[in-house]
Amino acid sequence: MTSVSSAPPEVAENIMRLQAYVPGKPAEEVQRELGIASIVKLASNENPLGPSPKAQEAVRLLLSRMNIYPDGSAHELRTALAKSLDVDPACLVFGNGSDDIIHLLGVTFLEPGDTVLQSDPSFVRYEAAAILNQVECVEVTCTPSWECDLDAMMAKMDASTRLVFLANPNNPTGTAIKSAELQRFVEALPQRVILVLDEAYYEYARDFDWYPNAVKWVNEGRNVVILRTFSKAYGLAGLRVGYGIMRPEVAQWLERTREPFNVNMLAQAAAVAALNDTEFLALTLNTNRQGLAMIGDALVALGLEYVPSYGNFLFINVGFDGKTAAEMLLKMGVIVRYSPHFKGPTWIRVTVGTADENERFLESLKEVLAAVAKG
Ligand SMILES: Cc1ncc(COP(=O)(O)O)c(C=O)c1O
Structure with a gap:
């Protein structure tokens, strides 16, 4: 009988140092894992309006x-x-x-x-x-x-x-x-x-x-x-x-x-x-502008620090461990991004969504902050 080697093939040192890219979790995966019907994905800076018609x-x-x-x-x-x-x-x-x-x-x-x-x-x-x-x-x-x-x-x-x-x-x-x-x-x-x-x-x-x-x-x-x-x-x-x-x-x-x-x-x-499709682009930019202002205002009201953004996402200091914050939000069906590569342990990145999605994120964030304040 021939024996089959189970050792993985060797690779060069630089390939060993590479990290597989970890994308934002797909909404379907979170749906499957948590059994939550409506998931809001604000983790990959995608366009919340979908593709241009x-x-x-x-x-x-x-x-x-x-x-x-x-x-x-x-x-x-x-x-x-x-x-x-x-x-x-x-x-x-x-x-x-x-x-x-x-x-x-x-x-x-x-x-x-x-x-x-x-x-x-x-x-x-x-x-x-x-x-x-x-x-x-x-x-x-x-x-x-x-x-x-x-x-x-x-x-x-x-x-x-x-x-x-x-x-x-x-x-x-x-x-x-x-x-x-x-x-x-x-x-x-x-x-x-x-x-x-x-x-x-x-x-x-x-x-x-x-x-x-x-x-x-x-x-x-x-x-x-x-x-x-x-x-x-x-x-x-x-x-x-x-x-x-x-x-x-x-x-x-x-x-x-x-x-x-x-x-x-x-x-x-x-x-x-x-x-x-200039109409779709204009709608996208307008939705984003309104979303940035809406989330920004709410963060000010919550007393949270954030960086004024020129993209379609916001970098937010939640004031406690960002990884935990992202995990808590995930359990509530809101996918945001935390990464050690951000170099800010208390910071998360949130994509600007539709007005409803932004609202859902903000409500969930308030619940998370309240839970953390309670200890
Ligand atoms: C700064 C920056 N560059 C490049 C990309 C890659 O974009 P894509 O490969 O989808 O064109 C991204 C995606 O998030 C990005 O944020």
């Missing part, structure tokens, strides 16, 4: 064509986006979510001895790209008011720095970097550095007159890569489509490392339709 229709029209490979160059989406952004179509690289582009940037540009630089806390996938490619991720602690400390980041740059990640607005804090400050940073970047401006929450912030026009830096020929996504304001997180804007000289390298059909056919069509 025009995107839904575009997907329906394609269902009978799913036997065909998608267009690997995403021609229609590329043309539509290039026009709306006023950039050369060759400036765009599409990904299976912007996560995919973060991964591709790491695979394409990181070599042994390089380092990645990021503000801390920020989106966890930047560090993952560093570890995967066997380079160090240097984290620069944000200011006490949770803003990116650009001066401290500049001071940390050296000859090894290759990729610098800045999320603007930042996840999980919701803070944003203003144009003048970022302009100074961009102008001072050493030649070898590629600055990745992750604008996953761009649509929520772009109407502020101080919000940077980063496309200008790409058009000037700088090594700036802007990341955007259809997962947030456009409501297509489940379809997975994001993109990078960069000069063609940078894009060409990512085109070599990208999987040929990394953005599926339904996602491409939905993204084109969503881009044209």
